[in-house]
Structures are given as C-alpha cells and as structure tokens.
Amino acid sequence: MRDENQLHAAVVELVAMDDASIKYSTVQNWYPGDEEGRGGIYNFVTKRGACRGARSKISWTQVETGSAITWKYPSCILQGEGSVGEFYSVAVTNNCQQADTGTKMIHLGRNTRSTIIAKTISAGRSDSTYRGLVRVQPKASGARNFTQCDSLLIGDRCGAHTVPYIECRNMAARVEHEATTSKISEDQLFYCRQRGLSEEDAVGLIVNGFCRDVLKELPMEFAVEAQKLLQISLEGSVG
Amino acid sequence: MSQFLEISGLNARIDADGQEKQILRGVDLSIPPGEVHVIMGPNGSGKSTLSYVLAGRDDYEVTSGSVQFQGQDLLAMEPEERAAAGLFLAFQSPVELPGVNNANFLRTAINAVRRARGQEELDAVAFLKLAREAAKTLSMAPDMLKRNVNVGFSGGEKKRNEVLQMTLLQPTFAILDETDSGLDVDALRVVAEGVNRLRAPTFSALVITHHQKLLDYLVPDRIHVMAKGRIILSGGPELARQIDQEGYAKFLSEAA
Numbered sequence: 124m125r126d127e128n129q130l131h132a133a134v135v136e137l138v139a140m141d142d143a144s145i146k147y148s149t150v151q152n153w154y155p156g157d158e159e160g161r162g163g164i165y166n167f168v169t170k171r172g173a174c175r176g177a178r179s180k181i182s183w184t185q186v187e188t189g190s191a192i193t194w195k196y197p198s199c200i201l202q203g204e205g206s207v208g209e210f211y212s213v214a215v216t217n218n219c220q221q222a223d224t225g226t227k228m229i230h231l232g233r234n235t236r237s238t239i240i241a242k243t244i245s246a247g248r249s250d251s252t253y254r255g256l257v258r259v260q261p262k263a264s265g266a267r268n269f270t271q272c273d274s275l276l277i278g279d280r281c282g283a284h285t286v287p288y289i290e291c292r293n294m295a296a297r298v299e300h301e302a303t304t305s306k307i308s309e310d311q312l313f314y315c316r317q318r319g320l321s322e323e324d325a326v327g328l329i330v331n332g333f334c335r336d337v338l339k340e341l342p343m344e345f346a347v348e349a350q351k352l353l354q355i356s357l358e359g360s361v362g
Numbered sequence: 363m364s365q366f367l368e369i370s371g372l373n374a375r376i377d378a379d380g381q382e383k384q385i386l387r388g389v390d391l392s393i394p395p396g397e398v399h400v401i402m403g404p405n406g407s408g409k410s411t412l413s414y415v416l417a418g419r420d421d422y423e424v425t426s427g428s429v430q431f432q433g434q435d436l437l438a439m440e441p442e443e444r445a446a447a448g449l450f451l452a453f454q455s456p457v458e459l460p461g462v463n464n465a466n467f468l469r470t471a472i473n474a475v476r477r478a479r480g481q482e483e484l485d486a487v488a489f490l491k492l493a494r495e496a497a498k499t500l501s502m503a504p505d506m507l508k509r510n511v512n513v514g515f516s517g518g519e520k521k522r523n524e525v526l527q528m529t530l531l532q533p534t535f536a537i538l539d540e541t542d543s544g545l546d547v548d549a550l551r552v553v554a555e556g557v558n559r560l561r562a563p564t565f566s567a568l569v570i571t572h573h574q575k576l577l578d579y580l581v582p583d584r585i586h587v588m589a590k591g592r593i594i595l596s597g598g599p600e601l602a603r604q605i606d607q608e609g610y611a612k613f614l615s616e617a618a
Contacts, residue, residue, distance in 0.1 A: 309421070314457045317417050318471035318527065319445035319478065328470060332461030332510070 128162060128191060134169045141176030141203070148341055150349050152189035152356070158247075160219025163191025170197035171227075174206035174235075182209040184340045186349045187222055188356040196254070198227035201235035201263075208237040211337040213349070215330075215356045216249035216281070225255035225286075230263040230296070239270040242334050244353075245281035246360035252284040259296040266296040274304040275333050277326070277360050312361070326361055327354035365430070366395040366566055367535060372427035374415050385411045387591035389427070393535075396563040398580060400602060401570045403588035404610050409570045410454060412588070413539045416568075417451040418444050431535065446478030448534030452524040452541045459511035464523070467511045468493060472530055496529045499559075500552055518549045525556035536560065536567045542576040554579030574606035589614055 131153060137145050147170075156163025166189070172181040183197040199208030210226035228237035243251040253272045274283030285302050307329050315325035331338065331350050338346050374386040385408045393399050401409050415422050416429065418441035429436040436444060459467065473483040484492070493507055502522050512520050521541050528536055541553050554576060557567055569580065577599065585601040586593045587610070595601070595613055605613070 308457070310457045311459060313417075313419055313441065314453065314459075315471075316441035317445055317451050317453075318467075318531065319442050319475035320471060321442055321474070324470070324474065328462055328467065329459060332459055332463075335461035 137172035139179035144180035146182045148184040150186045156191040158218045166190035166193045168195045173200045176203045178205045180207040184211040187214040193222040195224045200229045202231045204232045205234045210239045211340045212241045213334045213337045215244045216251045218247040220249040223252040225253045227256040230259040230266040234265040237268045241272045244275045246277035248280045250282040254286040256288040258290040261292045264295040268298045270300045272302040276306045365392045367393040368430040373425045374422045397583040398567045399584045400582045407588045408591040413537045450533035450536045452538045454539040456520045458513045462511045465507040517544045538569045
C-alpha cells in the first residue's frame with residue numbers, strides 16, 4: 124500500500140503560426156489514492172499555447188479521472204488575428220480526490236474566438252472545481268468567447284465549484300458564460316434498471332451522455348478508452 | 363395452483379417527507395398466462411404504486427404480502443433481474459436521458475437482457491435492422507432512434523418510444539401505466555397494436571387506464587376496479603363500459 128504521495132509535474136508548450144492548427148488530447152488516470160485519501164499522485168501541470176499566426180488554432184481536450192489532486196489550466200494566448208482557442212474538459216473525482224482545472228483564454232488580436240466546454244462529475248467525498256480566465260485586451264475588437272460549465276453530482280457528500288474569471292477591456296467583444304449543476308436522479312436510474320441495466324451500467328450511460336459534447340472531440344481510439352475509464356472511476360459510487 | 367402472476371395480500375407504503383403513508387392495502391390479483399387485464403380506478407387509488415412495486419422501485423416499502431411471477435419470488439429480485447425475467451413497465455412519464463442516444467440506449471438494454479437470459483448479444487447491424495423495422499411498424503420517424511432518449515420528445519413520441527422499447531425487449535409480462543393518457547386516436551391505436559402484436563399464450567399484460575377508448579382496440583380479458591389501495595371489484599370487459607357510462611361513484615359506495 125502506498126502511503127506517500129508522488130509529484131507529477133510537466134510542461135507542455137504549443138505554438139501555432141499562420142493558418143496552423145494544433146489539437147492536443149490527454150486522458151489522465153494516475154493513481155488517485157485509496158478510499159480514505161491516503162496516497163496518490165499530485166498532478167500539477169503547466170500547459171500553455173500561443174496562437175501567434177493569423178487564423179491559427181489550438182484545441183485542448185482533456186479527460187481527467189486520476190490523481191489525488193489535479194491542478195491544471197491549459198491556456199491559449201490568442202495573438203494572431205482571427206485565431207481560435209478551444210478547451211474541452213471532463214474531470215471526474217471520486218472518494219477523496221480533488222480536481223481544480225480549467226483554462227485561460229487571453230484575447231490579444233482582433234476577431235479572436237474561444238470556446239470552453241467543461242464537464243465535472245463528482246462522487247464520494249470529492250471536490251471538483253472549474254477555474255477559468257477569459258481576458259479580452261483593449262485591441263481585441265470583435266473577440267468572442269463562449270463558456271459552458273456543467274457539473275454532475277453523485278451522492279450527497281461531494282462538491283462542485285465553478286469559478287469563472289472574466290476580464291473584458293474591449294467594448295466590441297462578446298463574452299458568454301453558462302453554468303448548470305445537476306444530480307443523477309433516482310428516476311433516471313430506475314428507468315434504466317427497469318430496462319435491464321445494472322446500476323453501474325446505468326450510471327456509466329448517464330455520465331457518458333453528460334460528457335458527450337467533450338468526448339466527441341477526442342480521437343476515436345481515445346474516446347472508447349475514455350468512456351470505459353469514466354465508468355471504472357465511478358465504480359461503487361452509488362447504492 | 364401456480365399462476366403466471368399471483369399477487370396476494372400486498373401492502374406497501376411510502377415515506378413522504380418523514381410521514382409514512384400506506385398506499386396498497388391488501389391487493390389480491392392473479393393473472394393467468396396469455397391474458398390482458400385492466401385496472402381502472404379513481405386518482406390516488408394506488409394504481410401507479412402497484413406498477414412501481416411490481417417493477418421494484420425502492421421508494422416503496424412492502425410491509426406484507428407476496429408476489430409470485432412464473433414461480434419466482436418477484437419481490438426478492440432487483441429491478442434489472444425482474445426486467446431480465448420478462449417484466450416490462452411502460453412509464454406514465456418516461457424520463458429524459460440527456461446526451462444518451464436512443465439507439466445506443468435500446469441496444470444496451472436489449473443486450474443486458476439477452477445476456478441475463480443466456481441469449482447471444484446483437485451486433486450493431488442486426489440491432490439497427492430490428493430497431494428500424496420496429497420503429498416503422500409503430501409509424502415512428504426514423505430520426506427518433508438518433509435523438510437523445512426522450513429529450514425534446516412530445517408526449518405522444520415518448521409513449522411511442524415506450525412501446526418501441528417494449529416491442530424490442532420482448533417481455534412476457536408488460537405493465538402499461540396510463541400509456542394512453544394524452545394521446546390522440548392514432549397514437550392510441552399504435553399503443554394498442556403494440557400490445558396486440560405481443561399477444562401470445564405466454565404473454566400477459568396489466569393495463570392501467572381511465573379510458574374505454576383504448577380498450578376498444580385492446581379487447582381485455584378482465585377488468586379490475588381499484589380503490590383505496592385494493593381491488594374492490596372484478597369483471598369482464600362489460601364492466602369497463604359500465605364505468606365509462608356511470609362513473610366510479612356507484613361501485614365505490616357499493617363496496618363501502
């Protein structure tokens with residue numbers, strides 16, 4: 124039994140020049156510690172990207188299921204005119220895990236666009252936080268951002284937190300933020316079980332449905348793995 | 363004698379906001395194989411509770427009584443085991459499952475049930491062929507298989523979707539909880555035909571309804587009237603017509 128914590132620190136930097144686009148996908152399932160929160164990885168990661176060129180694009184997709192504590196904020200500096208930043212994230216926490224993750228979208232150039240879709244699922248006694256910054260600088264006329272944060276709670280001892288920072292310094296920019304929090308309802312579980320699904324399969328199905336908008340951004344072989352991983356991470360979280 | 367479905371002395375209550383409320387008060391009902399039985403009764407008489415208790419919803423506590431289903435103790439089984447044993451409940455208000463593709467949901471359900479019954483699982487191609495045919499016979503738009511389960515479905519579409527699931531899951535015992543409520547005549551006929559197509563010497567159904575209209579298409583074998591948590595009267599199809607014309611009041615006062 125591991126009763127110590129290990130540190131995973133990594134740095135990823137992306138640079139996109141004129142008309143280039145980069146898609147960076149991660150599925151992370153480091154050891155999360157035991158049910159009582161003993162052991163596990165501290166996953167403190169720096170990920171940042173610069174869209175230097177005109178019409179360049181950087182798209183981050185992540186599925187975070189592991190680690191005792193995750194701090195991770197993949198960011199995009201949108202410098203080139205008409206450049207695009209995207210962040211698609213699923214974070215699942217169970218038992219005593221903590222995930223604090225989000226993104227930074229910094230709009231410098233004109234007509235830059237960013238999209239943020241973050242889904243968090245919390246179970247057990249875990250806490251999951253979306254923390255993100257959208258900053259529009261004075262020269263970023265015509266900048267647009269759309270942010271959607273959805274939280275799903277399983278059980279009554281977990282937490283979901285959404286902390287959006289929005290700094291807009293340009294009158295001609297448009298920034299939107301939507302957030303929802305929901306629970307898997309008894310009605311949904313019973314409906315699935317009446318159709319023959321086990322309780323765990325029912326949770327897996329509902330959670331995968333909840334994450335669909337993000338999972339569809341993953342490459343095919345990743346998506347299949349991520350779906351299974353979601354279900355495994357939530358094993359024993361209901362009933 | 364061993365019946366297909368035998369409910370005896372069933373008492374059940376629900377814990378509503380800290381207060382225990384007795385809803386079923388000694389339900390006796392037996393349904394032989396191959397028959398369609400109907401339960402009618404005023405609102406709040408316990409009809410929906412009976413269907414939930416039979417399907418295994420754990421909000422309800424069974425305080426006494428027993429239910430034998432094809433020789434098995436139904437009340438000892440988990441909801442998914444009851445489904446695998448052939449019990450199907452068409453819900454009065456089917457829930458929405460956001461992001462869950464209808465075809466994917468159906469295939470997962472069918473294969474879960476097939477596995478439990480020791481049958482081979484259906485692959486994607488075989489399933490889609492089956493599902494499309496079934497959807498067609500129910501006059502459903504083909505895109506309903508692609509949409510998310512019940513999300514944004516109209517009332518009629520939800521009910522058709524229940525019948526589609528019933529058709530594909532091939533139950534031996536189906537409970538329809540006011541599946542006809544709020545439906546137009548065409549949709550009503552679709553629901554009735556869905557049940558009629560399943561009719562066989564090994565298939566029975568329990569239909570909860572308020573309306574004679576559905577029964578015109580269904581042709582039931584027995585009618586039961588439920589009030590205050592128990593069956594107070596049983597009879598042939600003519601009983602439903604009598605209720606339709608005269609209301610429940612007469613029967614309730616006679617039973618009191």
